[in-house]
Amino acid sequence: MPSADLLSRFRDRLSLPLIAAPMFLVSGVELVVAACRNGVIGAFPTVNCRSPEQLDEWLTDIDGRLKTHSDVSGKPAAPVCANLIVHRSNARLAQDLQVLLRHRPEMVITSVGSPAPVIEPLHEAGALVFADVASIRHAERAVAAGADGLVLLTAGAGGQTGWLNPFVFVRAVRAFFDGPLVLAGGIADGHALRAAEALGCDLAYMGTKFIATRESMADERYKHMLVTSSADDILLTTAFTGLQTNMLRPSIEAAGLDPDNLPQRGAIDIAEDIDIGARENRPKRWKDIWSAGHAVSGVGELLDADEMIARTVAEYREASAHIRLG
Structure with missing residues (x-):
């Protein structure tokens, strides 16, 4: 089924x-509500x-x-989108899935594994x-499993990331x-968002800029570090x-670790790598x-989600006008 047919059910609400x-430990009720009432799909991991x-x-x-809710133009809010971790390490997967099924979500994103086990009940x-997905092979497998859409994790995405150039991917x-298709990685403003559409995507993720909003659940030190980082x-x-995983060097340094001398593979036990006192006080x-x-x-700067989205809308419209004029 063409993408326009699938997204037409809510495209006019965006x-x-x-x-x-x-985003883990960042996306919560306040951020989701703020996004949705401003015409942006609001997503959050169920494990939050x-x-x-x-x-x-x-x-x-x-x-x-x-x-x-309706915005100034009278449109209803954008969809809420839950993110399910489908890896076998998520002991809550079956229970969280049952909760989602009762609420009949419009959209669900699966992560860290094949969507196959949850597709049929969610479709029903x-x-x-x-x-x-982070590779072409995984994209092919997700399509074969029956996924309606794909989120392409590219080299610029925060957290556990992809490695492919977005143009190539x-x-x-x-x-x-x-x-x-949803492009994840490197979307910092409305110009980049319009470019993602020109590349062939229907939607894009914006993550890092939403961390630095007042509605996010992130630590205030985290938000301010984003403002001063590049x-x-x-x-x-x-x-x-x-x-x-894409991590902030200043936060690694603040934890007493040397970003240039970290292990190459495997999660480290920070308490054993740094002498900071009691184990319960170790950085996590x-x-x-x-x-x-x-x-x-x-x-x-730190902004309300309303203001950040309004600026992105203005940038997107400017970029769209330039494309039309070209």
């Missing part, structure tokens, strides 16, 4: 072809909730706050299922898949997770050692 990326019960509470709260509940996948401060390393990845994408160079 102010931008944009997803506020689901302490339990399946809290996931149910979050979805109920978000739905209640958005149900009667009316959801579009997008799978995030998008065009290679477009050669065999005509469904919805793309030169991003370090690609396997040291903390065992997978290729994600909570003390923070991630960001190459788009950090586009973070200039």
Whole structure:
């Protein structure tokens, strides 16, 4: 089915072809609601909730706050999108899935594994299922499993990232898949978002700039570090997770570690690598050692999500006008 047919169910509710990326320990109720009421798809990982019960509470709260919302043009809110970790290490997968099925989401993104086990029940509940992928081979497998859309993790994405150039990745996948594509990595403003569309994508992720909004759950020190950092401060390393991960060098230094002398493979036990006192006070990845994408160079100040999205809309319109004039 062509991408336009799949996305037509909610395209007119979007102010931008944009997803506020689901980010561990960052995306919560306030950020999702702010994104959706401004015409941006609001996504969050279900594991950000302490339990399946809290996931149910979050979805109920978000739905209640958005149900009667419309923006100045009268459009209803953009969709809410849950992100399911489908790897076998997620002991809550089955329970979280059942919660989602009760809430009948419009869109779900699967991560860290094949979407195959959850596609049928989510389709029966009316959801579009997008799978995030970091290689052409994984994209082919997700399409074969029945994913409706793909999130292409490219070299510029924050956190656990891809490694392919976005131009190459998008065009290679477009050669065999005509469904919805989402570009993840390097989207710092409306100009980059318009470029992603010109490349062949239907939507894009914006993550790092949403971390630096007042509605995000991120530590205030984290937010301010993003403002003072640039793309030169991003370090690609396997040291903390065992997978290729884009992390902020200043946060590694603040934890007492040398960014230029980290293990090459495998998550390190920080308490054994740094003498900082009691083990319970040791720095923790994600909570003390923070991630960001190459788009950090586009973070200039802390903003409300409303203002950040409004600026992105203006940039996107400017970029679109230039393309038409060209």
